[in-house]
Amino acid sequence: MKRLIPAGILLIAVIVSYVLSLRYISVTCDKAEKLVLQCEEEYKNGGNPCAVTEELTDMWDEKEKILSFFVNHDRIDEIELELSSLSVLSESNEEILFYEHIENIKMLLHQVKEDTEISTHSIF
Numbered sequence: 001m002k003r004l005i006p007a008g009i010l011l012i013a014v015i016v017s018y019v020l021s022l023r024y025i026s027v028t029c030d031k032a033e034k035l036v037l038q039c040e041e042e043y044k045n046g047g048n049p050c051a052v053t054e055e056l057t058d059m060w061d062e063k064e065k066i067l068s069f070f071v072n073h074d075r076i077d078e079i080e081l082e083l084s085s086l087s088v089l090s091e092s093n094e095e096i097l098f099y100e101h102i103e104n105i106k107m108l109l110h111q112v113k114e115d116t117e118i119s120t121h122s123i124f
Helices: 004-044 049-070 073-089 095-116
Strands: none
Touching: 004 049, 004 095, 049 073, 073 095
């Protein structure tokens, strides 16, 4: 009985930290997706996608340190690579490549969220 109380407290701490990490990942990915869509709209409308891309890169650089505790490092590196390519392409006239990198970033962000959601796939 003596060990039951500390074990219960530990279980609650693990569940709370898991829920908080899911929330952090979800909020970060939602912010990044919003900025990606905004960058795409700026590019379509002939605006300034470079500023949005820079904001997206800064936001990702700030959040990636904490994300690296919860998310596979390969995913984070892939997103960083796509962001750096996007910042170069946002200044060019390569429409096809720009939209290809936008779609890759959307897919990678979706995969990060999907991999961390509570489901039988993530539990087992």
